[in-house]
Amino acid sequence: MANPPLRAAIVPVTPLQQNCSLLWCTETMRGAFVDPGGDLERLRAARDEHGVTIEKILITHGHIDHCGAAGEFAKELGVPIEGPHEADRFWIARLEDDGRRYNVRGAPFEPDRWLVNGDQVTVGNLVLDVYHCPGHTPGHVVFHHAPSKLAIVGDVLFQGSIGRTDFPLGNHQDLIDAITTRLWPLGGDTVFVPGHGPASNFAHERRTNPFVGDAVLGR
Structure with a gap:
């Protein structure tokens, strides 16, 4: 496709190398940052490089590397913050303490x-579906743009791994259920951007992932 409706740039931020995504609508050149955890000068540079007007900030979950700088950045840009699910209030409330720790x-x-499961968010003329995928945190959400077959999954799923569930309010079974009942139905050819590390697609993970592969789960 010469000019796809959605474009994305991945900008790793913070010492934890979290994948902040800059998404934009090619028709309007309006965009959103997903999970601007820090390194705001790097994010401003990416925005300027691609000529995008930021209209909102989207958050997958309340961990420090994903949203530590979100409030400050939203205020600077004069834009709203959408997400995560309200069950992550616990994590957002402790961002200052966690910031000192990390x-x-x-x-x-x-x-x-x-946001709640079934919501939609807009970026320019794009419409993204919201899936509540608890387990890594109770309020974690995933953003999916069906026409582009692209999902921004935060720390739910990684290439060859899954999100940690040993943090407060984590739940391993909830995470497995979220991946298998909410992500897999989106289709094997869906490419996903995880919160850390390289992108992959759901078919590859179903074949090879040692935690949620079909063979591991007996599917």
Whole structure:
């Protein structure tokens, strides 16, 4: 496709190398940052390089490397924050404490819109579907653009791995259920951007992932 409706740039931020995604609508050149955890000068540079007007910030979950700088950035840009699910209030409330622990600047914030399963968010003329995928955190959400076969999955799923569930309020079975009942039905040819590391697609993970592969789960 010469000019796909959605384009994305991945910008790793914070010492934890979290994949912040800059998504934009090619028709309007309006975009959103997904999970701007920090390194705002790097994110501003990416915005300027691609000529995107930021209209909102989207958050997958409340961990420091994903949203520590979200409140500050939203205020600077004059844009709203959408996400995560309200069950992650616990994590957002402790961003300052966690920032000290991980040497990342963090400040609590109140999203302009909490998201629930089945919601939709817009970026320019694009419409993304929201899936609540708890387990890594109770309020984790995933953003899916069906026409592009692209999902931004935060720390739910990685190439060859899954999100940790040993943090407070984590739940291993919830995570497995979210992946198999909410992500797999989106289709094997769906490419996903994880919160850390390289992108992959659902078919590859179903074949090879040692935690949620079909053979492992007896499917």
